Amino acid sequence: MSDRLYSISFLLVIFISFFFASCGKIQKENISDSDSLVKLNPELYKDIPSKKLVFIPHWSPQAQFAGYYAAYENGFYRKYGIDLVILNGGPNNKASDVMEKNNADVASLWLTNALQLIEKKIDLINIAQILPKSALMLIAKKSSGVSKIEDLNNSKVGVWGGDYIIQPMALFKKYNVNVTLVPQLGSINLFLLNGVKATTAMWYNEYNTIINSGLNPDELTTFFYYDYDLNFPEEGIYCFREKFLADSVSYVYFVKATFEGWQWSFLNPEKTLLIVKEKMKSANLPYNYPHQKWMLEKFNEMIFHHGKNENAGLLDEKDYYKVVEEMKKENYIKTAPEFKNFFVRTYYYNTQP
Template sequence: MLKKKRKSLAILAAALAAVMVAGLFSGCSSSGSGKLTKVTLQLKWLPQSQFMGYYVAQEKGYYKDQGLDVTILPGGSDIIPEQQVNNGVANIGVTWTSSLLKYQEKGWALTEIAQVFQKSAMLLVSKKSSNINSVADLKGKKVASWFGGNEYELYALLGKNGLNKDKDVSLVQQDFTMNQLISGQVDAAQAMTYNEYGLLLENGLKASDLNVIDMNDAGVAMLEDNLFVNKTWASQNKDAIVKFLKASIKGWQTACADPDAAGTYVYQKNKSVSLEHQKFMAEQVAKLVIPSGFDKSNVGSIDMTSLQQTADLGLKYGLLTKAADVSKAIDTSYWKEATGK
């Protein structure tokens, strides 16, 4: 009788264990088909609405629907996405296309797989009181730049308009607060449409108080946020990349359709700035990812003319030391499979 009880208890324990294991794995599977594939994404900067498409894809379960478990790593001033991906710390990275071209020139085995921002977000902003109504008016002025790879559109703007960056303007190191411009320490400063321009407005300035030079309108735009991978890892993980792109594109489409909600979610993830600023950022980023007249099904597509312009300006103004073969800088096969294009 004792043996029968022990046998029954053993069977019951085995059954409970099986149920627990089944429950455990159902929590990390896609439609019960198996374990999720882990993918790590390295951002270029701190968590903010600049990257809302990835956070929305994560929040809405788009990655999980594709069988992926995506970890999003924040960036920072001391983090280089190209280095993180090249060293295998991250599988996929977000960086500026101009920056990626520089590392590709160094021989790093990195390739762009999608161009998320279709337009440049770079502005040069001044107070109307500085009387900078055109690029020519920058002559003799004090102009702030972040440098560190962010200066080449400014150099191109000056050069295209016949100004020598070393003789005709006084370039100074720019901080990230816009206080230098607000206080009058500089006459003009760089600003991203989705971030620093918003800071100016939040600090009491009105759009009517400012003069803005848009790099797109000035014909010196260079491509910014893209997605890139290490070629070796990519060759062994094609399926994961395609699935990541499918989910990310859907995340961006969702975020751009309702930037207010996307900005709110990003704020809830990391309350480093105000809710209103994250919403402002989301609204402006949406205009870069899906500009007016742009087909949302083409989110992430790479415009070769814009890519070539980025490379040409990079060469002319000191980012690159030799002409880049842009056809070798990208691999569109993953995006095409993800979108069916």
């Protein structure tokens, strides 16, 4: 694609983003008007033809994707002329695989997933960064004598496979700590039974599962990667460059509707959790209210900083290159696109919920 075409479409995207960012208005939970939650002027989008999009979240249904589910259930996508299909991600239906097979148009992926796909010549672009911070962490029990990274020397540490291992590897290298990595699939039981000294967790998920398994926060030592200069921005919205250039408006609407869904979900947590519960039940997943509530709250903190983040949706260039550097170091990728060719900002936070 020529640089010129790219620039034109980029400018178009910016224009549309600004245009619609000022239109939406989200209502709070105590208002029981459920179907007309977005007061959008129909004149503005009546000519836009309905566009079918398939979205895959990178994990199974839970509050981590509340924004998408809430936007869907509230008809935000429909209102923007998008006929959206949400697939269920998860260990048996990985989003990166789905994208690689071109079985979805848009996905929520980690930056590391996306870079690896690009390495595989899947021409993806990031059109909005959902989690600017890394929620990945290591947790150890204080009772096992761990208070700093060095205390993990010569011990077993539970890690997750795939991209999740890049950060721990980098961390242990950085601190010159010799550990035996025990690959896991997200279960905390081995950690609870002291089969590993430390385990990998997500701040919004496994950390709370551990708390809800009877360990108290003050009994735990936590290591957040962003505190160790290893902030890997996690979920972002990715789509194919080609498809984006062909119909950027639909993708911008998708992002727009998604952020509106997130805003709505933070204003209406109880309703949102009911939506999440339904999604989980239909996927035959155990739903746990306190846990999903915790997860939703953490996402509010991370995406909007409780509704006060003008940088919502923005990917930090410095973080991007940091991830690229670490991945190259670990031979996950050999090349990576330039930031400006990788990230297209489509969302501008200016709608006060």
